[in-house]
Amino acid sequence: xxxxxxxxxxxxxxxxxxxxxxxxxxxxxxxxxxxxxxxxxxxxxxxxxxxxxxxxxxxxxxxxxxxxxxxxxxxxxxxxxxxxxxxxxxxxxxxxxxxxxxxxxxxxxxxxxxxxxxxxxxxxxxxxxxxxxxxxx
Amino acid sequence: xxxxxxxxxxxxxxxxxxxxxxxxxxxxxxxxxxxxxxxxxxxxxxxxxxxxxxxxxxxxxxxxxxxxxxxxxxxxxxxxxxxxxxxxxxxxxxxxxxxxxxxxxxxxxxxxxxxxxxxxxxxxxxxxxxxxxxxxxxxxxxxxxxxxxxxxxxxxxxxxxxxxxxxxxxxxxxxxxxxxxxxxxxxxxxxxxxxxxxxxxxxxxxxxxxxxxxxxxxxxxxxxxxxxxxxxxxxxxxxxxxxxxxxxxxxxxxxxxxxxxxxxxxxxxxxxxxxxxxxxxxxxxxxxxxxxxxxxxxxxxxxxxxxxxxxxxxxxxxxxxxxxxxxxxxxxxxxxxxxxxxxxxxxxxxxxxxxxxxxxxxxxxxxxxxxxxxxxxxxxxxxxxxxxxxxxxxxxxxxxxxxxxxxxxxxxxxxxxxxxxxxxxxxxxxxxxxxxxxxxxxxxxxxxxxxxxxxxxxxxxxxxxxxxxxxxxxxxxxxxxxxxxxxxxxxxxxxxxxxxxxxxxxxxxxxxx
Numbered sequence: 009x010x011x012x013x014x015x016x017x018x019x020x021x022x023x024x025x026x027x028x029x030x031x032x033x034x035x036x037x038x039x040x041x042x043x044x045x046x047x048x049x050x051x052x053x054x055x056x057x058x059x060x061x062x063x064x065x066x067x068x069x070x071x072x073x074x075x076x077x078x079x080x081x082x083x084x085x086x087x088x089x090x091x092x093x094x095x096x097x098x099x100x101x102x103x104x105x106x107x108x109x110x111x112x113x114x115x116x117x118x119x120x121x122x123x124x125x126x127x128x129x130x131x132x133x134x135x136x137x138x139x140x141x142x143x144x145x
Numbered sequence: 146x147x148x149x150x151x152x153x154x155x156x157x158x159x160x161x162x163x164x165x166x167x168x169x170x171x172x173x174x175x176x177x178x179x180x181x182x183x184x185x186x187x188x189x190x191x192x193x194x195x196x197x198x199x200x201x202x203x204x205x206x207x208x209x210x211x212x213x214x215x216x217x218x219x220x221x222x223x224x225x226x227x228x229x230x231x232x233x234x235x236x237x238x239x240x241x242x243x244x245x246x247x248x249x250x251x252x253x254x255x256x257x258x259x260x261x262x263x264x265x266x267x268x269x270x271x272x273x274x275x276x277x278x279x280x281x282x283x284x285x286x287x288x289x290x291x292x293x294x295x296x297x298x299x300x301x302x303x304x305x306x307x308x309x310x311x312x313x314x315x316x317x318x319x320x321x322x323x324x325x326x327x328x329x330x331x332x333x334x335x336x337x338x339x340x341x342x343x344x345x346x347x348x349x350x351x352x353x354x355x356x357x358x359x360x361x362x363x364x365x366x367x368x369x370x371x372x373x374x375x376x377x378x379x380x381x382x383x384x385x386x387x388x389x390x391x392x393x394x395x396x397x398x399x400x401x402x403x404x405x406x407x408x409x410x411x412x413x414x415x416x417x418x419x420x421x422x423x424x425x426x427x428x429x430x431x432x433x434x435x436x437x438x439x440x441x442x443x444x445x446x447x448x449x450x451x452x453x454x455x456x457x458x459x460x461x462x463x464x465x466x467x468x469x470x471x472x473x474x475x476x477x478x479x480x481x482x483x484x485x486x487x488x489x490x491x492x493x494x495x496x497x498x499x500x501x502x503x504x505x506x507x508x509x510x511x512x513x514x515x516x517x518x519x520x521x522x523x524x525x526x527x528x529x530x531x532x533x534x535x536x537x538x539x540x541x542x543x544x545x546x547x548x549x550x551x552x553x554x555x556x557x558x559x560x561x562x563x564x565x566x567x568x569x570x571x572x573x574x575x576x577x578x579x580x581x582x583x584x585x586x587x588x589x590x591x592x593x594x595x596x597x598x599x600x601x602x603x604x605x606x607x608x609x610x611x612x613x614x615x616x617x618x619x620x621x622x623x624x625x626x627x628x629x630x631x632x633x634x635x636x637x638x639x640x641x642x643x644x645x646x647x648x649x650x651x652x653x654x655x656x657x658x
Contacts, residue, residue, distance in 0.1 A: 026453055026456070026457060028457040028460065028461060028483055028487065029456065029457065029460060032457075032460045032461055032464050032480075033460075035464055035476075036464050036467070036468075039468065039471075070449065070528075070531060070532055072531065095456075096449075097448065097449040097450075097451075097452030097453045097456060098446075098448070098449040098452075098528075098532060117452075118452045118453060118455070118456035119452055119455040119456035119458075119459045119460075120456065120459075120460075121459070121463065122460065122463040122464070122467070
């Protein structure tokens with residue numbers, strides 16, 4: 009893969025009540041040089057986001073308590089520049105349409121391939137338009 | 146149900162005429178038809194009874210006709226006697242006049258009347274009963290006639306013969322009077338005899354009538370009672386058997402108790418047995434299709450439930466693939482065991498779903514722990530509940546609540562109630578409270594939601610088949626749940642307060658150890 013040439017550290021937040029998802033994504037993106045935080049519920053993730061800005065938020069849709077859509081709208085309020093990627097095993101056309109209307113960057117159905125997620129993240133980084141954040145492929 | 150049942154019905158529908166499986170009723174039927182005297186069917190019994198009534202009625206009619214004609218003849222006879230009596234009395238009257246006044250005209254009149262009396266007697270001679278009496282009468286009559294003529298001739302002889310001595314003449318007259326008396330006496334005797342005969346005959350015919358009446362009463366009564374027993378008995382037997390089946394004991398009604406006395410009833414029972422089997426099959430099919438409909442409803446939740454472990458597996462495997470040499474040994478071990486655990490998790494979901502969706506024989510009853518069954522159902526529906534934002538409050542007994550039943554069907558009831566609760570609470574979700582415990586010798590389960598509740602008029606129809614307030618439902622879920630609980634000798638009840646939610650509660654008899 010060719011995502012190693014990162015100039016400035018990209019901050020990534022993974023929210024999924026499936027512990028394994030967080031663990032693996034942290035494992036892989038740590039190695040790629042991103043700064044990765046993991047939360048297993050919406051509320052604590054929002055709490056974290058209020059203290060710290062993230063470039064990209066990867067969130068599950070269906071979670072106990074606060075769900076992915078609520079996280080999304082909260083992120084739009086806190087930091088509109090943050091790209092939100094939703095990953096869900098409960099993929100329905102309706103929900104994905106609603107998510108896009110709400111300004112989600114992309115919508116990925118579980119089970120997903122790692123490459124698929126990486127591509128989406130790369131696109132998100134490219135669109136960040138922050139000088140120095142651009143990644144050369 | 147099994148294929149064997151279908152084949153039985155399949156073959157039976159193709160054959161013509163009344164269908165009677167498992168036995169050889171055709172020969173039995175023909176037997177009854179040919180040997181009419183064997184009263185093994187209601188038809189034969191009715192024919193037999195009607196024949197008896199017919200025979201008895203005919204006998205009564207014949208007896209009545211015979212007696213009437215006989216009595217008529219007797220009346221004729223009495224008239225003939227009256228005639229004879231009159232003629233003899235007339236004769237005697239002229240005889241007396243003659244003897245008193247010696248007037249020849251009187252004597253001729255007496256002789257004339259005697260002739261008439263003779264012909265009246267002749268008529269009576271044809272009567273068998275009076276044959277003997279009338280032959281005596283002829284003798285009496287002729288003797289009298291001889292004596293009458295002798296008295297007359299003594300008077301004639303007076304002209305050319307020496308007159309009879311007064312003593313002789315007096316003797317002739319005395320003899321005539323005596324004979325006349327004899328004749329009168331005879332007529333009176335015969336008259337009495339005839340009257341007595343008629344009275345006897347009348348009495349006899351009355352007896353015959355009474356005997357016929359009595360036998361009609363006896364035979365009619367016995368026949369009526371037997372008919373009632375023959376017809377009502379088997380019908381009552383069938384009624385009781387059907388009532389027993391309605392109480393939930395679905396067994397074949399035995400044919401033997403009525404097969405000897407009522408072929409029709411036996412046929413009816415065979416048809417009923419077949420009907421029950423067909424109905425049972427249909428009922429089971431209905432339960433199964435309603436269950437599959439429920440499976441369809443939970444599919445989204447199930448998919449999510451499988452997608453998650455699948456995602457964990459593929460993600461972990463991909464990370465391993467990508468970076469295997471650089472991953473530390475401990476991490477590798479953890480990742481591989483994650484894969485195994487997640488595969489187990491997916492397998493469990495699939496197993497629950499298969500457990501629920503497969504149909505089990507309705508007769509397959511076993512010990513069921515209601516608490517465990519509710520937990521299994523809950524895990525089957527876990528994602529459904531999550532998607533519906535439903536929080537579950539578990540107030541179940543710590544100990545097992547064991548009942549006897551078909552776990553598959555009981556789970557279907559639980560799924561229906563859970564799904565109903567989820568749907569009732571809508572998008573906002575809510576809370577489902579589950580109670581399961583022993584209660585007064587029964588296993589009690591109560592599942593209540595915090596939905597809008599059910600209004601009175603809808604509550605009345607909730608258990609009716611095909612009743613639904615949703616656009617997507619079949620309307621069978623709750624009605625089938627009701628019949629499943631009934632089949633388990635339990636009760637399914639509903640209580641609801643608009644605005645406060647709905648509670649479904651069912652009780653099942655505990656399994657006695």
